[in-house]
Amino acid sequence: MKKTTFWGTILLAGCLTLSISSLAWGDSRSDDGGSYGLWSQKETALPVMNKAYQTECSACHFAYPASFLPARSWVKIMGTLENHFGENAELDAAGRQEIEQYLTAQAGDQAPSRFSRSFMRAIDSADTPLRISETAYFQREHRKVPAGLVTGNAKVRSFSNCASCHTGADKGSFNEHGIVIPGHGRWED
Amino acid sequence: MMKWNVVIALLLVAAGNAMATETVVNERQASYREAGAGNFDAARGESMWSRQQMHAEMGQSVSCATCHSGNLSTVGKHIRTGKLIDPMAPSMNAERLTDAAKIEKWFTRNCKWTWGRECTAQEKGDFLQFIFNPNNRR
Numbered sequence: 414m415k416k417t418t419f420w421g422t423i424l425l426a427g428c429l430t431l432s433i434s435s436l437a438w439g440d441s442r443s444d445d446g447g448s449y450g451l452w453s454q455k456e457t458a459l460p461v462m463n464k465a466y467q468t469e470c471s472a473c474h475f476a477y478p479a480s481f482l483p484a485r486s487w488v489k490i491m492g493t494l495e496n497h498f499g500e501n502a503e504l505d506a507a508g509r510q511e512i513e514q515y516l517t518a519q520a521g522d523q524a525p526s527r528f529s530r531s532f533m534r535a536i537d538s539a540d541t542p543l544r545i546s547e548t549a550y551f552q553r554e555h556r557k558v559p560a561g562l563v564t565g566n567a568k569v570r571s572f573s574n575c576a577s578c579h580t581g582a583d584k585g586s587f588n589e590h591g592i593v594i595p596g597h598g599r600w601e602d
Numbered sequence: 603m604m605k606w607n608v609v610i611a612l613l614l615v616a617a618g619n620a621m622a623t624e625t626v627v628n629e630r631q632a633s634y635r636e637a638g639a640g641n642f643d644a645a646r647g648e649s650m651w652s653r654q655q656m657h658a659e660m661g662q663s664v665s666c667a668t669c670h671s672g673n674l675s676t677v678g679k680h681i682r683t684g685k686l687i688d689p690m691a692p693s694m695n696a697e698r699l700t701d702a703a704k705i706e707k708w709f710t711r712n713c714k715w716t717w718g719r720e721c722t723a724q725e726k727g728d729f730l731q732f733i734f735n736p737n738n739r740r
Contacts, residue, residue, distance in 0.1 A: 571683075
């Protein structure tokens, strides 16, 4: 066999091995509980973003990932915008419908994403939670955070104010290493 | 030399924004007149802006100024969430009053929340006159 053919074959075999084993090792759990896909690229909580949702629903608060609630919760929220947690968040019919379609299509029980399984598993099928911060998974993840750093912190004020501490939230990352609590510093658990 | 090009470009952008605001305000006020409104008065707009009304759910009196400040050039603060709100004055915030749909959307929401009802065409025109032209300059 020619030398080039020999080395070419080795190279091809190596590439094939690498590709197939990446597929096999895809989706493995890592230390931080993250789900890793091909080439260690982490899934984010925001695989798809809708411009209308981003514009309309981050005027007052962080645009929460659709995957954090089941579709039925989003339907209820979008159907009661005139009394949206005490505020009037009315939209015109077309805008409301577009956003509701987006949210229900990307909801945690409709489209898999980084945290959808964790959130949905902890929600009883008889419940229709309206507040992400009151779901069991959220409360478990934040159980070690003292209230003084959040509700008692003038720069944060509420657990619904995700982006004030989670510096990568707008990109769908809630990684523990990206947490900086205003007035307090990095969160190292 | 290049610096002057930048200065001129920025002035044109500022002028463009100012023109956009005036165009949108004129168009909105024309539509309010068609709905039966009369002359628009910034002083009336200002007095409505700070008029307090009891809000049952908040358990306190509220007005436009409660969140947006009585001084249109300053940053406001949402009474419930504490979120900072950019100044209303177009002179401080070039985006203000440049989008008719946005104006109507916030009138619907905020009149209903603050006063428990939609604002009339007259009230909306007076509010725009106050925000756009607080000194009632012609």
